[in-house]
Amino acid sequence: MDQNISTLILNLAYLIGSITFIIGLKMLSHPETARKGNMIAAVGMSIAILGTIFLKVGGDNVAIKYAIIFGGLIIGTVVGFIAAKKVQMTAMPEMVSLFNGMGGACAMLISLIEFHIDDKPAIGKLVIIVLGMIIGTVSFAGSIIAWGKLNGKIKDKTIAGGQIINFILFGGIIILSTVVIGGFAPDLTIYLFYGILSLAAIYGILFVMPIGGADMPVVISLLNSFTGVAAAFGGFLYDNPVMLTGGILVGSAGTILTILMCKAMNRSLKNVLIGSFGGAKAGVAGAAKEQGNFKEISLNDTAVLMAYAQKVMIIPGYGLAVAQAQHTCHELEKILGEKGVEVVYGIHPVAGRMPGHMNVLLAEADVPYEKLLEMEDANDQMGSTNVVLILGANDVVNPAAKEDPTSPIYGMPILEVEKAEHVIVNKRSMKPGYAGIENELFFRPKTSMLFGDAKKVLQNLIAELKQV
Amino acid sequence: MDFILHLFTDPANYRLITIVILSIFLGIEVISRVPAVLHTPLMSGANAIHGVVIIGAIIVMGEATDIFSQVLGFLAVVLGTLNVVGGFVVTDRMLEMFDKKKKK
CATH class of the missing domain: 1.20.5 (Single alpha-helices involved in coiled-coils or other helix-helix interfaces)
Known part of the structure; x- marks a missing residue:
């Protein structure tokens, strides 16, 4: 093909890609258009990728290059598609984190190869290669740790002096990068380059390690914008407009999203990153307090209480998601509805493992949208509610967030369940929630405990209700 | 300077x-x-979009001549594709739930 024409088509493909990313992101931020927006961005991405393959790749041994590229594309597509289709709704957050890590690793590898091909590039190019590698590596290592922590493979660990170690690592990365880029030790450049890579990987690991589970969505969102910036460095490297716009868009949108998430939890980004939701520290503080007794309630009593209530509010949490009890929960709601009981759901914005997690889960079980109350509305209606049923939620109803300034979650807005007449808490045991903090709610006079796996308890409750 | x-x-x-x-x-x-409900899908969608880094992997594959670069390049293409395909499919699955809800 004529060189001019192929360049024209390629540039058009990139332009389409950039435009669809902008439109896609815009549509993704409105509920009615979100799904279409995602599709549009996906189409634009495909056009940009195909354009690159057919109009950009050339030179010697094109056949071998095509074989490798298509081999990689096919493997990635099949594995990615199956993984994304098979993953449980409950495991969605760690999946996103894993895919984010893949993107970071991809950016890291690009820098590695570029450096391998030419280890004495012009200074501008070297800056881009080094920065792209650092950010990609931090994002990769951090995302893998976040993934491991969310699925329970890696436990929270607060390392003594972690702040200082991280500071030293960060300084080390800057110093080594300056030496490499400035060309101060030309003979050592290769070793220094891999030294930077190692430091960045350790930094990524230590950066995420101490951050508590409840804050993980914020961290994933932050790492997400990191990967965006790493992709943008690729755009600089190849003077490629679509990588640049796509990467920067995600970088800036991701940063804003991170801040919005922090706001939803009423925490500052600084607190998330520095003040770790330490499991150990909080556990001691909780145990030191006199907790008193909790009381249990039988299934039968629960069923009677609910059947004769006027209004029941269900508060779902991660326990519901783990037990896969969203469908059973919807059944309970229908049975109560038939008995003339008004049932609503009180949704805390960060209930579950990610903002919006509960909405997605309950939507899967066909719970009508109008029944899902956001936190402010739920709190307004709490006073007129007879029975609150808490299903596997813990930190989002912990009164310590309002009352105890020493609590790590102090200041986080909660669902004020104690304004209701009765509070029934379903949990598997008395173990503290994900943030590792004792919950005094369980010992309050209004509260009754209903132990057991959420799904089994709900099934039994439905059976009891049918007899009432 | x-x-x-x-x-x-x-x-x-x-x-x-x-x-x-x-x-x-x-x-x-x-x-x-953006409403809080959409935070997760939006993050996931943005996650898919930064998969655009795959284009860099393809370009660098086009330059790769030795085995080392080709192996790493292949890996980069696989990882980038995982990011793109997995990202868009997971986002679509989340948003599908909202769709179903609307039709009811």
């Missing part, structure tokens, strides 16, 4: 810097009023 000078005087670089700055504002503007 030369580097900074080059960055702002070279027309190609200057163009890139302009794109970057405009894109930053665009990214902020585009998602500034």
